[in-house]
Amino acid sequence: MNNHILRCITCKKEFTPKPGLYYCVDCGYIMGTLEVIYDYETIKDNSKVKQKNFEKKASMYQFDFLLPTESKCKFDEYVGGTPLYKFDLLGIKDVLVKYDGSNPSSSYKDRASSVAINRAIDEGNNTLFCASTGNAASSLAMLNAHTDMKTYIFVPATIPIGKRTQLEISGAQVMAVEGTYDEVYDLSLELGLKKGWYCRHAAINPYLLEGKKTGAFEIVIQNDFTVPDYVLVGVGDGTVISSLYKGFWEFKKIGLTDKIPRIIGVQAEGIPAIKAVFEKGKPYTPHVIIGETVADSIAVGNPRDVIKACTYIEACNGFFISITDEEILDAISELGKETGLFAEPAGAVAFGGLKKLIYEEKITDSDKVCLVITGNGLKDVNAVKDMIHTESLTVDEVVKRLEG
Amino acid sequence: MNNHILRCITCKKEFTPKPGLYYCVDCGYIMGTLEVIYDYETIKDNSKVKQKNFEKKASMYQFDFLLPTESKCKFDEYVGGTPLYKFDLLGIKDVLVKYDGSNPSSSYKDRASSVAINRAIDEGNNTLFCASTGNAASSLAMLNAHTDMKTYIFVPATIPIGKRTQLEISGAQVMAVEGTYDEVYDLSLELGLKKGWYCRHAAINPYLLEGKKTGAFEIVIQNDFTVPDYVLVGVGDGTVISSLYKGFWEFKKIGLTDKIPRIIGVQAEGIPAIKAVFEKGKPYTPHVIIGETVADSIAVGNPRDVIKACTYIEACNGFFISITDEEILDAISELGKETGLFAEPAGAVAFGGLKKLIYEEKITDSDKVCLVITGNGLKDVNAVKDMIHTESLTVDEVVKRLEG
Numbered sequence A, B: 001m002n003n004h005i006l007r008c009i010t011c012k013k014e015f016t017p018k019p020g021l022y023y024c025v026d027c028g029y030i031m032g033t034l035e036v037i038y039d040y041e042t043i044k045d046n047s048k049v050k051q052k053n054f055e056k057k058a059s060m061y062q063f064d065f066l067l068p069t070e071s072k073c074k075f076d077e078y079v080g081g082t083p084l085y086k087f088d089l090l091g092i093k094d095v096l097v098k099y100d101g102s103n104p105s106s107s108y109k110d111r112a113s114s115v116a117i118n119r120a121i122d123e124g125n126n127t128l129f130c131a132s133t134g135n136a137a138s139s140l141a142m143l144n145a146h147t148d149m150k151t152y153i154f155v156p157a158t159i160p161i162g163k164r165t166q167l168e169i170s171g172a173q174v175m176a177v178e179g180t181y182d183e184v185y186d187l188s189l190e191l192g193l194k195k196g197w198y199c200r201h202a203a204i205n206p207y208l209l210e211g212k213k214t215g216a217f218e219i220v221i222q223n224d225f226t227v228p229d230y231v232l233v234g235v236g237d238g239t240v241i242s243s244l245y246k247g248f249w250e251f252k253k254i255g256l257t258d259k260i261p262r263i264i265g266v267q268a269e270g271i272p273a274i275k276a277v278f279e280k281g282k283p284y285t286p287h288v289i290i291g292e293t294v295a296d297s298i299a300v301g302n303p304r305d306v307i308k309a310c311t312y313i314e315a316c317n318g319f320f321i322s323i324t325d326e327e328i329l330d331a332i333s334e335l336g337k338e339t340g341l342f343a344e345p346a347g348a349v350a351f352g353g354l355k356k357l358i359y360e361e362k363i364t365d366s367d368k369v370c371l372v373i374t375g376n377g378l379k380d381v382n383a384v385k386d387m388i389h390t391e392s393l394t395v396d397e398v399v400k401r402l403e404g
Helices: A040-045 A060-066 A074-078 A110-122 A135-144 A161-169 A181-195 A206-212 A214-222 A239-253 A273-280 A306-315 A325-339 A345-359 A377-387 A395-403 B040-045 B060-066 B074-078 B110-122 B135-144 B161-169 B181-195 B206-212 B214-222 B239-253 B273-280 B306-315 B325-339 B345-359 B377-387 B395-403
Strands: A004-008 A034-038 A084-089 A092-099 A127-131 A150-156 A173-177 A230-234 A262-268 A319-323 A369-373 B004-008 B034-038 B084-089 B092-099 B127-131 B150-156 B173-177 B230-234 B262-268 B319-323 B369-373
Touching: A034 A206, A040 A239, A060 A074, A060 A214, A074 A110, A074 B084, A084 A214, A084 A325, A084 B074, A092 A214, A092 A345, A110 A127, A110 A135, A110 A206, A127 A135, A127 A181, A135 A150, A135 A161, A150 A161, A150 A181, A161 A173, A161 A377, A161 B325, A161 B377, A173 A181, A173 B395, A181 B395, A206 A214, A206 A239, A214 A239, A214 A369, A230 A239, A230 A345, A239 A262, A239 A306, A262 A273, A262 A306, A262 A345, A273 A306, A273 A319, A319 A325, A319 A345, A325 A345, A325 A377, A325 B161, A345 A369, A345 A377, A377 B161, A377 B377, A395 B173, A395 B181, B034 B206, B040 B239, B060 B074, B060 B214, B074 B110, B084 B214, B084 B325, B092 B214, B092 B345, B110 B127, B110 B135, B110 B206, B127 B135, B127 B181, B135 B150, B135 B161, B150 B161, B150 B181, B161 B173, B161 B377, B173 B181, B206 B214, B206 B239, B214 B239, B214 B369, B230 B239, B230 B345, B239 B262, B239 B306, B262 B273, B262 B306, B262 B345, B273 B306, B273 B319, B319 B325, B319 B345, B325 B345, B325 B377, B345 B369, B345 B377
Parallel strands: A092 A369, A127 A150, A150 A173, A230 A262, A230 A369, A262 A319, B092 B369, B127 B150, B150 B173, B230 B262, B230 B369, B262 B319
Antiparallel strands: A004 A034, A084 A092, B004 B034, B084 B092
């Protein structure tokens, strides 16, 4: 485990880590405001930390010098190291596409769950809990199934069948609650913290961003240390954008790169909660939006990582945009046809966002762009079922069609 | 491309490869009987072919010295190199679990599709076709989406929604035919060969086994060149077992290992077509079985790779078993709870088969066992939907349950 402190991004108060400490005692627990800060000067001098020492396909634990865990789990070796493809898309050459659908549970969330499980072991906890729109929950349930620790999962009863199936298959204790994600979140936090269970809420527990930031590290090393100009990613709670910023920032901090990309958070027009906060300006004050979207993973009306997300996006000169559900579904289809990659709705928004920004001439063909696809489309096939032709043909009809 | 000939496993006739040559002119095209045979002595002397030169996570193209392709596609770099986990299962320590659900299209079939696409380019063909119970089709459609080549897919209209969605998303020409897999297969072969399209039928086109065999290579290198005693895998057409045998055989042939494992083909009791042929004995004569199973990927009544599959299983002292649909569904659930891995029905049969063989004392805790999980469970969540608790709780009920 690496030496680190926790520092509040709002009041700058510093804390020595201890089990159960997830939030700033002054700023409260409803929002994630703590950052994990390492001794970057020492890390910079570590002779292992050289560009040539990284592998394009190694697991996220090749970055252990910037991770806050000591224990190891069976899945660690296969979390991260996901593909970075290059496709010519929408008139731009070599668009980078980071595809995290090939993680063990088929989403980006495995990066955080792996850290959560290892931290729980480090701290001697025997139960983890999580509220989730689906991916974080199924990720935790699956990665924790083989350990001796228990998993409590709180989800809205309406999550897609793929995600619900993963939960049940893994043997987790599933609380499918009649309520929105935001209500489920509050309930889980109240109960889980009271019980002393290990908190796998990436928007509160600062350690989980440490897992997620490895996606940024991988984009850099897999692109031969050339940092893209823009990184686009879907935004719900805000944790993925926060983590990407932290990753790019740390690699620059320790001298492995000289640049942080402009990060663009893409939200669903039906529920653009963080975008609203960001555009209202400082101080970034959370407020709740009621709304909905086909992209269930980012259907978040009360984003808990809003302070970090807005602060970081500002720091990298990034911004937020939103696209409609129709544009999201079109994005899944168009991305599939152009690349073969099947993204869940919240993953395809990055592509939809790029399309919009090209149309608005905010991104041009000379820009270096990276899209982050956070989950496998198989997670939520119902979302696109209306796009599927259900026509079936008789043998004679096929013959006629192909030979006619 | 490596020098090779094609040799008929039945009549031993040898052929010089040429475009469109998929089957033995004497033995006919309905069954796959050709084998791709390299110059193994030359390969053995290749200084690159040493145990130490392999990487545990590299793509299947690290084995290019035993592959029949020259062209390259974007996905090549990320096909293969899938996880090999070790779990203590059913009383056996360190059971190897090869999990191919993390390939680009989430199944084992990508290994064959990648070779098919590259061979089609090598041969100057501009269209590929495939009949499939689902995985081979979605694999080909996705991996070929970004190329300039066309994809024609023939599937039974009843395939699971996950697989159908992948097909439609990728923009392939989908012929969803009212008929069984076997009828669809015959139709596609007749039309596709007449048109001169490149044939992505792993049971006929011998080159596709060359892609699939890399799974065996990876099991060996990821287990530090210790070959397991038993390898269990689900069987439909028979191509995966054929390919595994070929892989283990070739590594022994070129001196990288000294053993071939006993391969156990696990079939669904509802439609155990290859098992019936094998147990009837030589000469292995195809005959058609009518039946069904929840494991759609192995619901094959007229297996086209039966001759190779039976010949190879005999050669390695392997055998076939079958399990019921109930045992298959139990296997998905138990594998999930023990490991966290989510397998599609046809993937989980390997685990179900192991359970049966342990019960029958044919495999004991001193045996070294490997299970091959060929597809991600997200491909077919409907298969397990009856196992899912659909109970939902109010907030008050959750509080009562956890605090009571």
